[in-house]
Amino acid sequence: MDENIYTERQILTGVLIGGPLAGGYYFWRTLNAFGKPNLALLAVITAVAVLAISFGSNFIPVLDRLPNFVFYALQIGLVLGITRGYLLNDMTQHIAAGKAVYGWGNTIIVAIISMVITLVPILAFLYLGPGSFDRTTTRSYGKLKHEIVFDSGNITELEVGRIASALTSAGFFDEEMQKTVDAEKSNDRFIITMYCNETARDPEFIELSKTLRSDVQKLFPANPIVIDLVIGTPENRITRLE
Numbered sequence: 001m002d003e004n005i006y007t008e009r010q011i012l013t014g015v016l017i018g019g020p021l022a023g024g025y026y027f028w029r030t031l032n033a034f035g036k037p038n039l040a041l042l043a044v045i046t047a048v049a050v051l052a053i054s055f056g057s058n059f060i061p062v063l064d065r066l067p068n069f070v071f072y073a074l075q076i077g078l079v080l081g082i083t084r085g086y087l088l089n090d091m092t093q094h095i096a097a098g099k100a101v102y103g104w105g106n107t108i109i110v111a112i113i114s115m116v117i118t119l120v121p122i123l124a125f126l127y128l129g130p131g132s133f134d135r136t137t138t139r140s141y142g143k144l145k146h147e148i149v150f151d152s153g154n155i156t157e158l159e160v161g162r163i164a165s166a167l168t169s170a171g172f173f174d175e176e177m178q179k180t181v182d183a184e185k186s187n188d189r190f191i192i193t194m195y196c197n198e199t200a201r202d203p204e205f206i207e208l209s210k211t212l213r214s215d216v217q218k219l220f221p222a223n224p225i226v227i228d229l230v231i232g233t234p235e236n237r238i239t240r241l242e
Contacts, residue, residue, distance in 0.1 A: 004100040005030040007091060008083045010107045015075050018114030020050040023079055025110055029102070034090045043082065050075060051118065139164070146173040147180040155185040162220075163190060170215035182234065189242075191226045192216075193234050200229045200238045213241045 006014070006026040015023040024047025031040035054071050083091070095101065135153045140146065141164040148160050163183050167173045182193035199205045209229060217225045226242040228234070 003033045003094075004102045005033045005091065005094055006102050006107060007095070008079075008088070010102065010104065011079055011083065012076065014107050014111040014114075015079055016072075017108070018111035019118045020047040020054070020075055021118055022111045022114035023047050023075060025114065026107075027082060030087065030091075034087070034094075036086075039086060046078065050078065055121070142168060142173050143175055144173075144178040146178060148183050149180065150183045155183060155190075159183075159185065159190070163192065163216075166216045166219040167192075169219065170212050172212055186226075188222065189224045189226055190220065191228060193228045193230055196229050196231055196238070198231065200231055206239060206241075210241055 006029060011023060011026045011030075014026055024044045027043035027047075028040045031037070031043060050071075135151050136149060137152045137157075138147050138149050139157065139160060141148070146164070146167075148164055150160050160183055164173065167181070173179065180195060184191045184193075194209070196205075206229070209227060213225055213227045216227075224242065226240060228240050229238045230236050231238060
């Protein structure tokens with residue numbers, strides 16, 4: 001068994017350069033050298049978890065407000081907690097007995113490799129951008145270019161075309177005012193989101209929308225039609241007609 005270990009100073013330096021992956025590797029090697037495989041595995045799992053939290057911090061409402069130094073402090077705190085809590089005596093005795101310690105060259109190489117592995121997905125995400133994975137599509141219909149916005153992974157263009165034809169036949173897609181709706185599919189249901197102003201709260205407008213839904217429904221005997229009346233954003237739904 002390889003009895004080489006990394007010192008506390010090496011681990012701290014390597015983590016500052018290479019992040020949690022480097023720390024996980026250093027602890028895995030060192031703890032195994034001391035005959036603590038369970039702690040070594042836990043250290044690797046913890047390193048991956050810290051890396052995942054760091055990556056996901058930009059997308060988690062509470063964590064996205066934390067400055068970056070908090071995550072560096074977390075990593076340094078974990079290093080000191082593990083070394084001072086579980087390894088300091090073993091490290092001291094190991095070095096005092098003249099046993100092998102990994103060199104600084106090895107330490108830095110591991111740190112650089114860990115840094116590269118960590119940066120590749122970050123740079124790829126920044127290069128591609130969230131929009132690269134956006135399947136939102138817009139199709140226009142009629143003289144006024146009425147728009148239907150949809151996710152091509154959720155509903156097909158053929159189905160969207162049928163919805164456009166139904167909205168045209170029902171008189172919603174007219175030649176007086178350009179309109180935009182969202183369309184999505186949930187199981188066998190078609191959900192049409194219509195953007196309105198405050199008139200969407202008017203009982204008379206709601207009754208007209210119910211008539212529209214009924215007219216569209218007649219053209220989709222196998223698919224229940226749902227119409228959401230919203231103001232501003234889809235989250236601000238005034239009523240659902242189904």
